[in-house]
Amino acid sequence: GAGVSQSPSNKVTEKGKDVxxxxxxxxxxxxxxxxxxxxxxGLEFLIYFQGNSAPDKSGLPSDRFxxxxxxxxxxxxxxxxxxxxxxxxxxxxxxxxxxxxDTQYFxxxxxxxxx
Amino acid sequence: LAKTTQPISMDSYEGQEVxxxxxxxxxxxxxxxxxxxxFPSQGPRFIIQGYKTKVTNEVxxxxxxxxxxxxxxxxxxxxxxxxxxYYCLVVRRDSSYKLxxxxxxxxxxxx
Numbered sequence: 451g452a453g454v455s456q457s458p459s460n461k462v463t464e465k466g467k468d469v470x471x472x473x474x475x476x477x478x479x480x481x482x483x484x485x486x487x488x489x490x491x492g493l494e495f496l497i498y499f500q501g502n503s504a505p506d507k508s509g510l511p512s513d514r515f516x517x518x519x520x521x522x523x524x525x526x527x528x529x530x531x532x533x534x535x536x537x538x539x540x541x542x543x544x545x546x547x548x549x550x551x552d553t554q555y556f557x558x559x560x561x562x563x564x565x
Numbered sequence: 566l567a568k569t570t571q572p573i574s575m576d577s578y579e580g581q582e583v584x585x586x587x588x589x590x591x592x593x594x595x596x597x598x599x600x601x602x603x604f605p606s607q608g609p610r611f612i613i614q615g616y617k618t619k620v621t622n623e624v625x626x627x628x629x630x631x632x633x634x635x636x637x638x639x640x641x642x643x644x645x646x647x648x649x650x651y652y653c654l655v656v657r658r659d660s661s662y663k664l665x666x667x668x669x670x671x672x673x674x675x676x
Contacts, residue, residue, distance in 0.1 A: 481662070483662075483664075492666055492667070493609070493652075493666035494666075495664065495665070498662060506663065541608045545662075548662055550657055551599075551614065551658055553614075554611065554664060556608025556609050558606070559606075559607075
């Protein structure tokens with residue numbers, strides 16, 4: 451496709467379960483970002499990939515959160531032992547390069563609800 | 566990065582020009598001003614970016630005065646479909662790649 455895609459679009463899980471969220475960036479984009487948007491916190495940065503490496507993981511809320519990227523393409527954000535406060539929309543974005551002024555293109559997000 | 570301040574909400578009517586002002590008093594020499602738009606249930610979408618004076622594209626214009634401590638996003642002749650949240654961001658060239666979003670301005674366009 452032409453844009454960033456994310457799956458699933460919605461995920462409902464029980465507290466304590468693990469979840470995996472997937473992001474397919476725009477083909478050829480070397481930089482990939484994960485953000486989280488929740489009512490109480492607004493839109494916040496989680497992690498950034500340059501190629502397959504993650505130079506900045508500073509936004510990950512706890513060690514229950516991890517992410518990987520393979521083949522300079524697909525990325526997976528994993529949340530272990532989910533908590534109710536993890537409920538949010540998780541947004542993925544990609545950019546042509548990792549220059550700060552490059553436009554970031556966002557996907558539609560995955561809405562995670564932890565019961 | 567410079568903190569941005571913008572109105573929480575604005576109302577307008579179809580066909581009017583809408584100007585959303587953002588203040589960024591502590592902007593640095595290497596900082597650019599970038600605006601994103603977000604519709605409900607969608608990710609943010611880039612609108613426009615500028616450094617100084619005026620930038621115009623097919624969607625909007627961005628006015629930046631000489632001191633660069635503020636900027637104004639101008640949307641000409643808005644329609645109902647322009648109802649969205651508009652975010653003003655400061656991006657430092659060759660430095661911070663992560664976007665730092667504030668609360669944004671919720672624009673409501675009425676018929």
